[in-house]
Amino acid sequence: MRNLRIVVVNTIIAAGEEDDLVLQGQAARAEALRVGLLEAGYDIVASLPADMYLPERIAQLQPDMIIIDAESDARDVLEHIVMATRDERRPIVMFTQSEDTASMDAAMAAGVTAYIVAGLQSERIKPVLNVALARFKQEQKLLSELHDTRHKLAERKVIERAKGLLMARHQLSEDLAYQKLRNLAMNKNLKLSEVAQRLLDVEDLLG
Structure with missing residues (x-):
């Protein structure tokens, strides 16, 4: 190292x-x-x-x-x-x-x-820096976890909105709307949230 x-x-x-x-x-x-x-x-x-x-x-x-x-x-x-x-x-x-x-x-x-x-004192420097480094790594880990959580919540919100759109437009149940989203994602080789966002973008364009 x-x-x-x-x-x-x-x-x-x-x-x-x-x-x-x-x-x-x-x-x-x-x-x-x-x-x-x-x-x-x-x-x-x-x-x-x-x-x-x-x-x-x-x-x-x-x-x-x-x-x-x-x-x-x-x-x-x-x-x-x-x-x-x-x-x-x-x-x-x-x-x-x-x-x-x-x-x-x-x-x-x-x-x-x-x-x-x-x-x-010179003898204090190494332990002080070791503690600071460990604390920094822990803070970065927590920030990363917080970012991931926020990202997942944002993706879930997009999926729920797209699911609601499909339910309203095609009179589908929640399960069928979710299945339709999954099938679209698999066919296009995209993440579920990406397909959901595309559906919402199209809806915004068409008004």
């Missing part, structure tokens, strides 16, 4: 101001994260700034997971992450110093899988 391919998105401000204690702290956090990921055996494919080009870069790199290293307010980062993962969801883990509830809510609403406050 190959290692997870990870893109790290950081909010570290421009270099050249290392005398600033805040920037030094950010740089130290970024280094601790990098070391922890490498020690855990992950493949860091890129470390990117949270700018307008982020969605395009993530689309090109196709990482398995996105990690956000944010000191505090990460609203701009989240906006870019939302755009970058809008069409293809990925697990997102956010390491931050902010304990603000509003920031946490905003992160979760943006699609962040795990929101980790403080304590960026």
Whole structure:
């Protein structure tokens, strides 16, 4: 099994101001994260700034997971992450110093899988990412099941409408109308819902 391919998105401000204690702290956090990921055996494919080009870069790199290293307010980062993962969801883990509830809510609403406050010790990184990945897979499974259920309900509704149409037009019983739909589907090598939708489309055209 190959290692997870990870893109790290950081909010570290421009270099050249290392005398600033805040920037030094950010740089130290970024280094601790990098070391922890490498020690855990992950493949860091890129470390990117949270700018307008982020969605395009993530689309090109196709990482398995996105990690956000944010000191505090990460609203701009989240906006870019939302755009970058809008069409293809990925697990997102956010390491931050902010304990603000509003920031946490905003992160979760943006699609962040795990929101980790403080304590960026390298030995914690692997278990945190494992949990985030497992949670993401479970969420995707539930979303897929929900989508399938909605699709089946929509198909059933179409079949019921087509069956009602046949019953009214040909004075058929419900069973005979259903059998007629089944025979049409078998003869045309189509799904029952597809035949039903075609009947409804024709009815709409003819008025």
